[in-house]
Amino acid sequence: MAYDFDLFVIGGGSGGVRAARIAATHGARVGIAEERFWGGTCVNVGCVPKKIMVNAAEYGLWADDAAAFGWEVTKGPFDLARLAARRDAEVARLNGIYGRLLGGAGATSFDARATFIDAHTLDVGGKRVTAERIIIATGGRATRPDLPGAELGMLSDDVFDLQSVPKRLLVVGAGYIALEFACVFQALGAQVDVVFRGALPLRGFDQDIREALPEALEAQGIRLHPNTTPARLDRQGDHLRLSLLGGASLEADAVLFATGRAPNTRGLNLAAAGVECTALGAVEIDDDHRTTAPNIWAIGDVTDKLNLTPMATAVGHALADTLFGNMPRRASYENVPTAVFTSPPIGTVGLTEADAVIHGPVDIYLTRFNTMRHVMTGRPGRKTLMKLVVCQRSRKILGAHMLGEDAAEIMQGIGIAVVMGATKEDFDRTIGIHPTAAEEFVTLRTRTRQAGLQAAAE
Numbered sequence: 438m439a440y441d442f443d444l445f446v447i448g449g450g451s452g453g454v455r456a457a458r459i460a461a462t463h464g465a466r467v468g469i470a471e472e473r474f475w476g477g478t479c480v481n482v483g484c485v486p487k488k489i490m491v492n493a494a495e496y497g498l499w500a501d502d503a504a505a506f507g508w509e510v511t512k513g514p515f516d517l518a519r520l521a522a523r524r525d526a527e528v529a530r531l532n533g534i535y536g537r538l539l540g541g542a543g544a545t546s547f548d549a550r551a552t553f554i555d556a557h558t559l560d561v562g563g564k565r566v567t568a569e570r571i572i573i574a575t576g577g578r579a580t581r582p583d584l585p586g587a588e589l590g591m592l593s594d595d596v597f598d599l600q601s602v603p604k605r606l607l608v609v610g611a612g613y614i615a616l617e618f619a620c621v622f623q624a625l626g627a628q629v630d631v632v633f634r635g636a637l638p639l640r641g642f643d644q645d646i647r648e649a650l651p652e653a654l655e656a657q658g659i660r661l662h663p664n665t666t667p668a669r670l671d672r673q674g675d676h677l678r679l680s681l682l683g684g685a686s687l688e689a690d691a692v693l694f695a696t697g698r699a700p701n702t703r704g705l706n707l708a709a710a711g712v713e714c715t716a717l718g719a720v721e722i723d724d725d726h727r728t729t730a731p732n733i734w735a736i737g738d739v740t741d742k743l744n745l746t747p748m749a750t751a752v753g754h755a756l757a758d759t760l761f762g763n764m765p766r767r768a769s770y771e772n773v774p775t776a777v778f779t780s781p782p783i784g785t786v787g788l789t790e791a792d793a794v795i796h797g798p799v800d801i802y803l804t805r806f807n808t809m810r811h812v813m814t815g816r817p818g819r820k821t822l823m824k825l826v827v828c829q830r831s832r833k834i835l836g837a838h839m840l841g842e843d844a845a846e847i848m849q850g851i852g853i854a855v856v857m858g859a860t861k862e863d864f865d866r867t868i869g870i871h872p873t874a875a876e877e878f879v880t881l882r883t884r885t886r887q888a889g890l891q892a893a894a895e
């Protein structure tokens with residue numbers, strides 16, 4: 438049977454655009470549908486506009502610190518509308534680039550929603566389109582917690598519609614999105630409260646980072662409310678009141694729910710194509726990203742494996758190479774570096790100490806120090822933390838974790854070393870770049886402690 442396309446991609450976000458573009462450059466006849474915005478979450482309501490806001494927040498802090506270096510700086514008021522206009526122009530520029538990339542590669546783009554009719558047939562904006570192979574790359578969406586009045590709160594997408602900084606912002610959640618926006622808005626002039634259910638923020642991150650983070654957040658004026666569960670949200674005149682389990686309540690001008698994201702599988706009519714989902718609503722896939730239908734694959738956030746842009750693009754690229762480039766390969770989910778753009782930021786790669794000790798004993802090298810810059814500024818809560826988790830048996834670096842200025846930038850290079858299987862001795866014989874904070878990663882001479890000895894003895 439002749440199909441309209443060799444490959445049809447549903448979703449024009451990070452993963453979908455990469456898969457479509459690479460498949461087309463391999464000579465496949467490719468169609469791709471995007472219902473909302475080319476570039477998807479990352480370009481439009483994620484990484485890119487978020488990072489611009491992180492940069493804006495940093496400028497405020499740099500202005501505050503400048504006096505310590507002899508500058509006479511008067512910090513004027515911050516104008517969110519002005520930043521928003523410039524930020525949105527940059528997002529629009531990137532949208533255009535995404536469109537051109539697809540066209541340039543020879544893919545056919547549809548500004549439309551696509552849903553399944555059967556395993557080879559899609560409804561694309563009311564048009565029937567057939568394809569031999571299909572990739573589902575529909576991403577995820579922010580979810581609202583199930584509590585009365587939740588519709589009064591913002592989701593992360595709504596943050597990018599704000600034209601002024603709320604005086605008091607209440608953030609619910611303590612994951613990536615909650616903490617990044619908490620730091621951004623506190624630096625832009627809001628009083629930020631963060632309400633979260635656990636004892637420490639950033640579940641899943643290394644314990645030493647999690648324990649050091651509250652001090653850094655509180656030092657900039659963010660008020661943390663650990664072990665706290667929201668019960669209901671009400672409007673009280675011109676402000677909002679979040680009632681908490683146990684009877685207390687908090688008031689704010691705006692509330693941001695950053696309580697997680699859900700895979701975009703709703704309304705795709707997956708059953709008609711024989712595509713099954715997990716209990717949590719993600720598309721079920723095997724190690725090759727193939728779904729339960731043999732001609733259909735799924736990539737990126739819709740699979741809810743590791744919801745990061747570079748992961749979605751790496752998987753999309755590998756899949757296109759495998760299916761159309763005669764280069765079968767898989768993108769690895771191991772040792773994926775990641776950063777949380779808090780203030781100061783967090784960078785991490787590899788295993789946490791808790792995960793590493795499951796496999797055997799480890800040596801921990803940990804340092805906390807004040808960078809030269811902050812010795813000068815005297816800014817509180819800016820102590821850098823660096824940590825290496827080293828396998829006692831192989832001496833390989835299993836994990837590297839950092840909280841401190843430039844952690845995201847530094848961790849990219851450390852990530853290469855960890856992916857290559859570098860040992861502690863490889864780090865030790867690497868000459869530092871002086872004077873930097875990063876050089877501490879290669880001068881950690883004294884073991885702080887051992888861990889996981891018990892596991893080895895059992």
Ligand SMILES: Cc1cc2nc3c(=O)[nH]c(=O)nc-3n(C[C@H](O)[C@H](O)[C@H](O)COP(=O)(O)OP(=O)(O)OC[C@H]3O[C@@H](n4cnc5c(N)ncnc54)[C@H](O)[C@@H]3O)c2cc1C
Pocket residue numbers: 447448449450451452453470471472473474475476477478479480482483484485487549550551552574575576577593614701705736737738739743744745746747749
């Ligand atoms: C606030 C925020 C900040 C983030 N910051 C970072 C960061 O700093 N670094 C990082 O690595 N990651 C970050 N992420 C995560 C990152 O954005 C995602 O992991 C990434 O965008 C996933 O790519 P994707 O292709 O799977 O999905 P998406 O980028 O979400 O793309 C899916 C696309 O499919 C479209 N679509 C859905 N259904 C259909 C349909 N039926 N028909 C047609 N089109 C459809 C959607 O409109 C969307 O454009 C952030 C996310 C958020 C929300």
Ligand SMILES: NC(=O)c1ccc[n+]([C@@H]2O[C@H](COP(=O)([O-])OP(=O)(O)OC[C@H]3O[C@@H](n4cnc5c(N)ncnc54)[C@H](O)[C@@H]3O)[C@@H](O)[C@H]2O)c1
Pocket residue numbers: 582583609610611612613614615617633634635639640666667695696697698743744745775776777778
């Ligand atoms: N810098 C980055 O790379 C970056 C930035 C933003 C987002 N992301 C990606 O997007 C994903 C989603 O981010 P996120 O912050 O929305 O999710 P998350 O899973 O990281 O955090 C969700 C938070 O909400 C809490 N929570 C969940 N349900 C709740 C409820 N009913 N009441 C109160 N609290 C509740 C959780 O305990 C957790 O603290 C991340 O896991 C990450 O993969 C990455």
